[in-house]
Amino acid sequence: MPDRTVLRVDGLDVHAGSTPLLQDVSFAIDRGERVGLIGESGSGKSLTALSVMGLLPEGLGATGDVRLAARTPAEHNLLALGERALARMRGDGMSMVFQEPMTALNPTMRVGAQVAEVMLLHRTRSRRAARERAVELLEQVGLPDPAHVARAYPHELSGGQRQRVVLAIALANDPALLICDEPTTALDVTVQATVLDLVVRGVEARQAALLFITHDLGVVATVCERVLVMYGGRIVEAGPVQDVFGDPRHRYTQGLVAASDLSGADGRRERARLPTIPGSVPPAGRFPAGCVFRTRCAHATDVCATPPPWTPRGEHPAGATAYGYACFHPAGGEEDG
Amino acid sequence: MGEGTGTPAVELRGVSRQFRRRRTSLLTPAPVVDAVRDVSVTVARGERFGIVGESGSGKSTLLRLVSGLDQPTAGEILVEGRPVHDQPARRLGWLRETLQLVFQDPMSSLDPRMRVRDIVAEPLVAQGRHDNRERVHELLEAVGMSAEAADRYPHQFSGGQRQRISVARALAPGPDILVADEPVSALDVSVRAQVLNLIDEVVDGFDLTLIFVSHDLSVVRHVCDRVAVMRRGEFVEVAPTEQLWNDPQHPYTQQLLAAVPDLHGALAGRTARDLAADVARRGQDGAGTG
Ligand SMILES: Nc1ncnc2c1ncn2[C@@H]1O[C@H](COP(=O)(O)OP(=O)(O)OP(=O)(O)O)[C@@H](O)[C@H]1O
Ligand SMILES: Nc1ncnc2c1ncn2[C@@H]1O[C@H](COP(=O)(O)OP(=O)(O)OP(=O)(O)O)[C@@H](O)[C@H]1O
Ligand code: SF4
Ligand SMILES: [Mg+2]
Numbered sequence: 001m002p003d004r005t006v007l008r009v010d011g012l013d014v015h016a017g018s019t020p021l022l023q024d025v026s027f028a029i030d031r032g033e034r035v036g037l038i039g040e041s042g043s044g045k046s047l048t049a050l051s052v053m054g055l056l057p058e059g060l061g062a063t064g065d066v067r068l069a070a071r072t073p074a075e076h077n078l079l080a081l082g083e084r085a086l087a088r089m090r091g092d093g094m095s096m097v098f099q100e101p102m103t104a105l106n107p108t109m110r111v112g113a114q115v116a117e118v119m120l121l122h123r124t125r126s127r128r129a130a131r132e133r134a135v136e137l138l139e140q141v142g143l144p145d146p147a148h149v150a151r152a153y154p155h156e157l158s159g160g161q162r163q164r165v166v167l168a169i170a171l172a173n174d175p176a177l178l179i180c181d182e183p184t185t186a187l188d189v190t191v192q193a194t195v196l197d198l199v200v201r202g203v204e205a206r207q208a209a210l211l212f213i214t215h216d217l218g219v220v221a222t223v224c225e226r227v228l229v230m231y232g233g234r235i236v237e238a239g240p241v242q243d244v245f246g247d248p249r250h251r252y253t254q255g256l257v258a259a260s261d262l263s264g265a266d267g268r269r270e271r272a273r274l275p276t277i278p279g280s281v282p283p284a285g286r287f288p289a290g291c292v293f294r295t296r297c298a299h300a301t302d303v304c305a306t307p308p309p310w311t312p313r314g315e316h317p318a319g320a321t322a323y324g325y326a327c328f329h330p331a332g333g334e335e336d337g
Numbered sequence: 338m339g340e341g342t343g344t345p346a347v348e349l350r351g352v353s354r355q356f357r358r359r360r361t362s363l364l365t366p367a368p369v370v371d372a373v374r375d376v377s378v379t380v381a382r383g384e385r386f387g388i389v390g391e392s393g394s395g396k397s398t399l400l401r402l403v404s405g406l407d408q409p410t411a412g413e414i415l416v417e418g419r420p421v422h423d424q425p426a427r428r429l430g431w432l433r434e435t436l437q438l439v440f441q442d443p444m445s446s447l448d449p450r451m452r453v454r455d456i457v458a459e460p461l462v463a464q465g466r467h468d469n470r471e472r473v474h475e476l477l478e479a480v481g482m483s484a485e486a487a488d489r490y491p492h493q494f495s496g497g498q499r500q501r502i503s504v505a506r507a508l509a510p511g512p513d514i515l516v517a518d519e520p521v522s523a524l525d526v527s528v529r530a531q532v533l534n535l536i537d538e539v540v541d542g543f544d545l546t547l548i549f550v551s552h553d554l555s556v557v558r559h560v561c562d563r564v565a566v567m568r569r570g571e572f573v574e575v576a577p578t579e580q581l582w583n584d585p586q587h588p589y590t591q592q593l594l595a596a597v598p599d600l601h602g603a604l605a606g607r608t609a610r611d612l613a614a615d616v617a618r619r620g621q622d623g624a625g626t627g
């Protein structure tokens with residue numbers, strides 16, 4: 001694994017019994033890189049994150065190779081590690097922020113103590129230093145009067161304030177990898193703007209790798225440099241945000257970008273019909289063989305019944321999976337009509 | 338469209354709705370929530386009127402008042418010139434024919450034990466109309482679903498299809514006014530576009546007045562002619578959509594607009610830092626602290 005690589009996921013498959021949920025998911029994230037993971041509901045974003053964190057729900061099996069270079073070099077496949085070894089890494093070398101902050105907070109414990117606890121747990125600081133550092137961290141995530149907030153219980157805080165506390169906990173041990181799964185979906189837009197800013201500042205200050213999950217293209221373009229597009233449990237396209245959204249190759253990405261765009265490039269689209277993708281996302285296990293998008297794709301031909309190979313689109317420091325697509329009849333370039 | 342002529346579709350005069358929260362202590366009085374505060378507005382026939390605002394600003398409460406599902410603590414509400422604010426539900430049968438609702442989550446508003454046929458026919462049966470077979474098929478077709486859907490149950494459909502079914506049901510009594518509360522907020526982006534197109538089609542095709550609520554400014558912008566920005570129960574600004582977008586007057590409107598992580602803006606280089614800074618700059622009157 002090259003020096004700068006923090007996370008490398010190779011050929012990750014996740015299945016529930018005989019139902020495949022993720023198939024051949026491969027990507028890498030470098031130090032300081034902010035990578036978005038987008039896709040509609042049920043595309044497999046959360047399962048990807050949970051696989052990396054070793055938090056897959058009971059009954060799901062994972063195969064493949066997941067490596068993290070954090071405190072120690074990436075010697076182990078995380079999928080092969082036991083729960084004790086993984087628990088040592090969670091909250092230390094890697095941490096995660098979920099959509100609903102209350103799932104991560106203990107309702108009966110003051111928030112300052114919760115931020116301190118994660119440092120004590122991983123023995124990164126003494127008790128006294130951890131308490132002091134907790135207040136500093138609460139200040140860094142923009143909470144006014146952090147010493148006061150430290151003594152509050154979660155229910156005394158607003159949704160946006162709670163999410164900042166969760167972010168402070170996630171950043172407490174300076175993780176090499178931060179994963180955020182829809183961290184602002186439950187927040188109002190004005191609060192979202194602040195939290196997005198704090199996430200970016202937090203990872204920038206630590207040169208941490210960020211995997212940011214959202215279904216909002218505008219959010220991912222605001223936060224990330226690079227994006228992975230997921231559909232039907234596969235990564236169908238990846239690359240710099242500018243290229244993937246500005247000039248998509250995969251037909252799914254093309255449809256998603258067009259359907260998301262309510263304003264049109266220059267101001268208001270005169271109440272024209274919006275471009276749509278026909279049909280809807282099938283439930284797990286009901287995606288077609290070959291290209292998973294083929295049942296909704298206007299460009300599908302017979303060859304699409306076989307799995308489309310990954311076509312690299314250009315050089316990228318994070319490797320071949322960082323910039324490319326898996327489509328037989330790609331959009332864009334001179335081919336596009 | 339006959340805007341400006343004749344009776345408006347909906348008229349609100351100084352409408353307020355207070356809720357009394359449960360007392361948390363024996364010593365202090367029960368706290369009062371001003372969910373809607375002194376809202377006055379006239380929606381013309383054929384207009385597409387949008388309401389945007391953040392969570393808890395009072396949007397759903399206002400829609401419930403307009404739909405006669407709840408009564409204001411002050412003010413008057415007229416639908417096509419007839420009062421709804423002081424009428425008990427049983428006197429509002431006429432309102433169900435005039436005004437119909439579509440909600441955010443079609444799963445919780447569609448009875449899982451009823452066949453689609455009976456769901457769509459429900460408002461007709463309520464009017465005492467039976468043998469609605471033809472009409473149900475017509476309605477399903479109008480929302481882009483096949484007649485065979487009629488014999489299935491809601492859980493057999495995707496979120497977008499369920500929202501089509503709710504629209505079909507809303508159209509059943511031949512209403513003049515369609516009221517939609519976050520109708521696309523629970524949908525995937527690819528399906529959201531389908532449902533927005535459908536709403537557009539039926540509003541045009543059936544000459545409806547539309548009242549459309551969303552927390553998503555870009556959705557409201559796409560759908561509506563005129564927009565009210567709601568905050569803490571009040572309309573802080575009401576303006577034609579494009580005017581509101583290009584020249585927002587109220588600081589809160591400016592803040593809301595600044596907070597949208599717009600894809601084009603981001604691709605043009607607007608970072609999370611810029612976004613947060615814009616919001617903070619415009620929020621200096623104390624709005625939007627989270
Ligand atoms: N424990 C489980 N058992 C069986 N199937 C599951 C399980 N967890 C998730 N799935 C299925 O796997 C697919 C991917 O789920 P995942 O939660 O990763 O989607 P997502 O992209 O995060 O969607 P969303 O945007 O709705 O959060 C879905 O079809 C989901 O129903
Ligand atoms: N039945 C009720 N009893 C007490 N308070 C209520 C009741 N209904 C609404 N409220 C309060 O009135 C305010 C406005 O709520 P409302 O549901 O209208 O907001 P909203 O703008 O629709 O929010 P959202 O975007 O979250 O749907 C909130 O503070 C809410 O808690
Ligand atoms: S591989 Fe074929 S079916 Fe899949 S997106 Fe490309 S053209 Fe469409
Ligand atoms: Mg998810």
Ligand SMILES: [Mg+2]
Nearest residue numbers: 396397398518
């Ligand atoms: Mg509401």
